[in-house]
Amino acid sequence: MSLLVVGSVAFDSIETPFGKVDRTLGGAATYFALAASHFTTVRLVGIVGEDFTEEDQAVFRGRKIDLTGLERVSGKSFFWAGRYSQNMNERTTLATELNVFASFRPKLPKAYRDSEHVFLGNIDPALQRLVLRQIRRKPKSVGLDTMNYWISGTPAELRETLKHVQILTINDDETRQLTGEHNLFRAARHVFKMGPQTLIIKRGENGAIMVHRGFVFAVPAFPLEEVRDPTGAGDTFAGGLMGYLASKGRITEQTLRSAMVYGSVVASFTVEQFGVERLATVTRPEIVARAKQFARLTTFRL
């Protein structure tokens, strides 16, 4: 079923101990859409400048990704530059140039307005709500990502938006900042009161954990021989997760658990190469094969 994503389409300059790339295609919505398109049709809402060329767009072609909602305006696209530490646990932002993203006002093409599943990428919570207002009927699921900047900068707006969200995907720091709680369960109860019934905490190389009113579920990160660039791992995870849920059409305990696994599996491909390089070449059979390996990674008998 239809999955709409709103978020950044950007150019990234990335440096890790394994090398560096300049102005490679990135942005949360890019990673999300590529990941989710392995499971369902994705409708992308975003904005780019004149520097976004036919060549940049090529990566989306031949996939179930609808770019009608990708607005093109004069000016330059969102640009981010960052450097990762030796063990890649920390990263330093070297540059953030919002450019055309600064004046982004998401407008949904008519054909997007019946979207049944929606993912609100990390943008101004007021704009996230603006997207929801353009959807005709209440979606079956709304996922949301955010960051410290909005949690501390526009808390009231964020609270208002969270009322319409079922699935919140954030990291440990953001969870603490949003709820004031270190403990997973106490933090989740705070989040449940705000709206979402599912809290997913992304922990990078330490996997992810989901707390739902009725259950808790944990997945490790898929261990790899080589992690070259962690950029986009969280957005890829969210894309695999929401893409799988949208393909199943129903949010149940079982689909939520499986979605966590597929999110982790797709994210494990992203980090194998710089930018979207690996995510752009991974095939459905490769995803299925790694999901089976993932099951072996976590299976035991008591």
Add this chain to the structure above:
Amino acid sequence: MSLLVVGSVAFDSIETPFGKVDRTLGGAATYFALAASHFTTVRLVGIVGEDFTEEDQAVFRGRKIDLTGLERVSGKSFFWAGRYSQNMNERTTLATELNVFASFRPKLPKAYRDSEHVFLGNIDPALQRLVLRQIRRKPKSVGLDTMNYWISGTPAELRETLKHVQILTINDDETRQLTGEHNLFRAARHVFKMGPQTLIIKRGENGAIMVHRGFVFAVPAFPLEEVRDPTGAGDTFAGGLMGYLASKGRITEQTLRSAMVYGSVVASFTVEQFGVERLATVTRPEIVARAKQFARLTTFRL
């Protein structure tokens, strides 16, 4: 089957955001033995001073723990004091007084010399080997824990001891220091060349991962409403793991996977209260019940 453990029996003064305790019974061998005794008979080898009283010994009574090998000498027992940070991810050592532990030369009672499973707690690698030399026949399994102090201070001794070890249980930092590798699989291949065929990396609140020549297996930490004191979690984990393996008598892929789960389960009780307080009261039915919850925590269908 018989499981021998050598390591510290100590007094700990611990401060966490949840409170503090003074001179409570601790030490790696204490946590290990209490945990393992839920699965098999444990033979403890250690040393204490005159400050170790009948009252301190009471916690071992009524359990399958043989204290014949706990040497009592004049002087004071090993003492450690530490303070945990607000989120308990870091701890500061405030005092380490080796006392009688400084002159510890492990001597195995005759009845211990047929031990089939052995765990060499974190002590001088030369002393770890001294224990192995007193075992009559090659044990079915030898597990080993160590720390940065020995990895950098007595690397040749440690290498020699590791030749006789099958299961190495260390943390991320120790793995990097021992092998010079950040990556799990490359680190494991280094370790395999040193002797152990199973590398278990303990990651605290992020669970544990096992790399064996033939497979890799990951477990999360069991999520808790309240973690009051992380002291002894790693030693409890090792005790549950080795205790389960000794009870099964065979080291197979399946017993190793289950052992990781039981190690995590028992460790989750330890951290609920200060020192060995919770570990000393946990019952077999509670362990079994939490193991089932653990299965629900990690189960999914593709």
